[in-house]
Amino acid sequence: MRKELFEAIKAKIESTLPEILHVDLWNHNVEYIEEETPWARPAVFVEFGAISWQPLQGGGRRGSGVVRLHLVTDWAEGEYATAFALSRKLLRAVEGLEGEEYHGMALMETATNHNHEDILESVDTYAVRYKMIQP
Secondary structure, three states: HHHHHHHEEEEEHHOOOOOEEEEEEOOOOOOOOOOOOOOOOOOOEEEEEEEEEEEEOOOOEEEEEEEEEEEEOOOOOOOOOHHHHHHHHHHHHHOOOOOOEEEEEEEEEEEEOOOOOOOEEEEEEEEEEEEEOOO
């Protein structure tokens, strides 16, 4: 289900937000930006939080969890408005996204990380419900 959701998020971003130049899985990308292979910005990194599972009668499981989308843009004086507008476009693109094994992607929290000199990171946290037919 995580693979399906990641691929759906990536496809939705690539098809509706051409200004996003890179989409990948989160791996503390901004913390080690000087040590990594450079990636184009604006970029979105998808982070999967823990999923809590409950058994379903008749088999399978239902889960709930969070997905964080890290929108990383270049920092320049006055560019925060552009970053915030892009964050709003990202919300419109992914909120309500549904698939066979997930649904109900809904924005829960927004945070802005400006602890980096050259970039601005906007982190949107979405609630997601999952359904696992067979373990």
